[in-house]
Amino acid sequence: MKVTIHKLFDYLLETTAQDPPECFIGxxxxxxxxxxxxxxxxxxxxxxxxxxxxxxxxPALRQRVLDQTGLSVPLESVLITAGAAEANYLLFRQLLSAxxxxxxxxxxxxQARVMARAIGARLVEVARDEARGWWLDPESVxxxxxxxxxxxxxxxPNNPTGRLIPEADLQALARVAERHGIWLVVDEVYAGLExxxxxxPAIAGMTRFGITTGSVSKALGLQGLRTGxxxxxxxxxxxxxxxxxENGSEIMNVLGEHIAEVALRPDRLAAALERARAEGRAxxxxxxxxxxxxxxxxxxxxxxxxxxxxxxxxxxxxxLARALLRPPYRTFLLPGSAYGLPHHLRIGAGGGPEARxxxxxxxxxxxxxELPDRSTI
Numbered sequence: 001m002k003v004t005i006h007k008l009f010d011y012l013l014e015t016t017a018q019d020p021p022e023c024f025i026g027x028x029x030x031x032x033x034x035x036x037x038x039x040x041x042x043x044x045x046x047x048x049x050x051x052x053x054x055x056x057x058x059p060a061l062r063q064r065v066l067d068q069t070g071l072s073v074p075l076e077s078v079l080i081t082a083g084a085a086e087a088n089y090l091l092f093r094q095l096l097s098a099x100x101x102x103x104x105x106x107x108x109x110x111q112a113r114v115m116a117r118a119i120g121a122r123l124v125e126v127a128r129d130e131a132r133g134w135w136l137d138p139e140s141v142x143x144x145x146x147x148x149x150x151x152x153x154x155x156x157p158n159n160p161t162g163r164l165i166p167e168a169d170l171q172a173l174a175r176v177a178e179r180h181g182i183w184l185v186v187d188e189v190y191a192g193l194e195x196x197x198x199x200x201p202a203i204a205g206m207t208r209f210g211i212t213t214g215s216v217s218k219a220l221g222l223q224g225l226r227t228g229x230x231x232x233x234x235x236x237x238x239x240x241x242x243x244x245x246e247n248g249s250e251i252m253n254v255l256g257e258h259i260a261e262v263a264l265r266p267d268r269l270a271a272a273l274e275r276a277r278a279e280g281r282a283x284x285x286x287x288x289x290x291x292x293x294x295x296x297x298x299x300x301x302x303x304x305x306x307x308x309x310x311x312x313x314x315x316x317x318x319x320l321a322r323a324l325l326r327p328p329y330r331t332f333l334l335p336g337s338a339y340g341l342p343h344h345l346r347i348g349a350g351g352g353p354e355a356r357x358x359x360x361x362x363x364x365x366x367x368x369x370e371l372p373d374r375s376t377i
Contacts, residue, residue: 004114004117006114007338007339007340008338009110021325021332022359023330023355024332025357025360025361026307026332026334026346027306027349027350028190028305028306028307028348029218030276030279030280030350032223032224033222033263038262038263042259046258047254049254053254055242055246055252056080056242057078057229058252058261061080061257061260062075062078067264067266069202071231072205073204077204078230078238079229079245080227080229081249083227084187084214088153088213090241090244090245091183091211092115092119092151094241095150095151096115097150098119098121099120099121100121100149100150100151101146102149102151103152104124104125104154105125105127105128105154106126106127107134107339107340107341108153108154108158108159109153112153122148124146127140128158133163133300134300136154136165138169138172151183152185154173154184154186155187157191157194157302159187159189159305160309160346161302161308161309162301162302162303162307163300163302163303164197164303167200170201170206173203174203181209186211187214189214189215189217189218190218190219190304191219191304192220193218193219193273193277193280193304194303196304199304202231209234211231211237212230213231215227216260216263218350219273220269227257227260279352283306284306286357287349296312296313296315297313297345298311299347306349307347307348308346311343311344312336312343312344313343314371315371316337316343317343318342320333321334323367328363333360
């Protein structure tokens with residue numbers, strides 16, 4: 001299996017090898033808490049050995065996962081993983097073979113393209129409609145399914161546009177999966193920060209073929225714990241993923257799982273989400289005003305999550321992003337080329353005060369004035 005690097009990770013590797021940026025316009029996660037915030041709820045006598053623990057993950061954590069998704073499925077339907085990325089990886093590896101087809105969205109999380117290519121599966125992309133706020137048409141997804149299709153992979157909210165798949169569309173997609181007997185995987189890593197309505201239901205509760213993945217990384221800012229999950233009502237999928245994980249990250253991250261369980265306790269979760277929503281909404285308002293004041297930028301404000309795509313007129317996003325990295329700007333911005341959209345920019349509302357977003361936006365504005373506008377040439 002030859003794994004190629006996707007543009008997003010390649011760009012991150014390249015930029016971290018340089019002098020670190022001073023400002024960040026594009027953090028995708030809420031402000032991260034500190035370890036000291038959890039110490040009062042951790043037992044100092046806690047053994048960090050995993051012997052005698054459930055291979056599926058701490059039962060208390062798995063119950064918290066179900067509670068926050070609102071699902072009423074057996075506890076054995078949850079497998080704890082090293083973040084949502086590992087959950088997706090385990091599913092790609094066990095459910096896809098060479099020659100299979102996987103239907104996904106565009107733009108979407110690049111992991112699907114990397115894994116399809118590595119496995120030898122064919123990636124079939126369904127374009128989201130930018131003119132309609134990056135809407136995904138369930139009928140277009142259905143038309144993309146062939147006898148070779150084994151999986152539909154989506155993100156909800158969408159990474160990178162922040163567009164939500166509403167419940168009615170999820171039900172339509174679930175019917176497609178049922179009709180063809182194919183797996184419908186929905187990555188919900190950005191769930192919990194909805195701005196335009198309630199959180200949509202998890203696909204794992206809508207069909208036996210539905211698989212929900214998620215983590216504590218984004219809405220709770222706990223990316224460093226590397227603690228996520230998959231939820232699936234098919235026992236064979238959970239078991240095979242557990243066996244495959246044994247050959248990778250092995251069993252479990254004891255400390256990370258205990259901290260994640262504390263973070264997902266109802267009172268803590270409610271307070272953390274309230275804080276993240278207040279900060280995120282205020283920052284999105286700031287980004288709205290910034291985009292409205294910049295004649296070369298336009299966007300559809302995200303319906304959920306902390307990132308969105310802005311269209312850049314008269315230039316390509318990568319030229320601007322690379323110019324921003326250099327002095328005097330020293331500002332990080334992810335170009336839309338990371339998602340196959342060269343004339344877009346990914347801008348984000350996460351990171352808290354450490355991101356120095358206001359200063360970064362000033363530098364972006366200055367860079368836009370310096371960048372040649374090819375549409376007028």
